[in-house]
Amino acid sequence: MAFAGRMRSSLPLVSKLLRSEFLSLASRSAPQRALLSPTFSDSEFSRNYATATGKKEDKNVKVPLALYGGAGNYASALYLAAVKANALDKVESELVDLVDASKKSPIFSAFIKDLSVKKSVRVQAINEICAHAKLSDVTKNFLALLAESDRLRNIEAITKKFLELTRAHRGEVIATVTTVIPLPPQEEKDLKDTLQEILGQGTKVKLEQKIDPSILGGLVVEFSQKVFDMSIKTRASQMERFLREPVDISSL
Incomplete structure (x- = not known):
């Protein structure tokens, strides 16, 4: 998919947003860096994501597998949103390409894993990357909320769980x-x-x-x-x- 190419061309955006942030980290103590970004609970994430997608709960849409743990909960929430938006295949492809791009780009990999990056910087970078790569609204909202809640570093684990759901959906x-x-x-x-x-x-x-x-x-x-x-x-x-x-x- 062309996403990987667009992702690479988006890296200057990340570099620009992060440069001043990374340069200032050296002057901060470890405790200060740890307190920069509070985490959200699973219930807070679910409420925020439901609000961001603008979708009401549909009792007829269910996950094909019961997944557990944080990654499983997020993957299940994303699955429900993607099915309701009729965008399951597109979201799956975008997540796979995103994980692949993170493995190939040291800059992007560092960005999604570094908890010391300010929440506002993470969210701004993700929004600009999503806009540049022309990602679907479902994926964009999901990544923005992960960035806001300090869960972006778990994207690979979440994607693996999401793939379990999409495969089960297709009977694979x-x-x-x-x-x-x-x-x-x-x-x-x-x-x-x-x-x-x-x-x-x-x-x-x-x-x-x-x-x-x-x-x-x-x-x-x-x-x-x-x-x-x-x-x-x-x-x-x-x-x-x-x-x-x-x-x-x-x-x-």
Whole structure:
């Protein structure tokens, strides 16, 4: 998506807004920096976000998964707002691109993680970046509230939880297969078909391959919080434990 390019071109905006702030930090003590930005509770965040989106509560819109913890709560709130605005796919794409941009840009990464940056500076920078990158209103409001409540540093964790919700919404199941070398195309297809048969026609299996030479051979398949370990490493460990067990001669 073109967002990554727009994000890079927006970095001078961040630099300009942060330069004076970062230069003044050296003269502040650690306690002073820690007190610059108070945090909001989860309930405060929910109320503020509901107000910012201008959406009334819709009892018919529900999250497809029950998520827990701070990141789960924020992801759930964003999911509801995105569904109501009919912008789920767009918000998902924007969040993924934003996280990717933060990983590629040391300046932006430092900006979202540094709690010593003034709240007004964070919010102004986020608003300008969102406007420059032409992000949707749902994403813009969400990021502004994260910036205001000192939660912007958690954007990657929130995005991961949000992706769990969007995948569940689409009936997708991510299956990770770990092997020593990449699976040949036909074997990958056969495994995907087998998983599809196990999970039923109401789901869409997306297979992700992971290479790990330490398993020695075989494969490990993980999906829906289940693990099927058919690796040579595990089988060898099981065989070793079996051989070390004392033999009960009386049973022979």
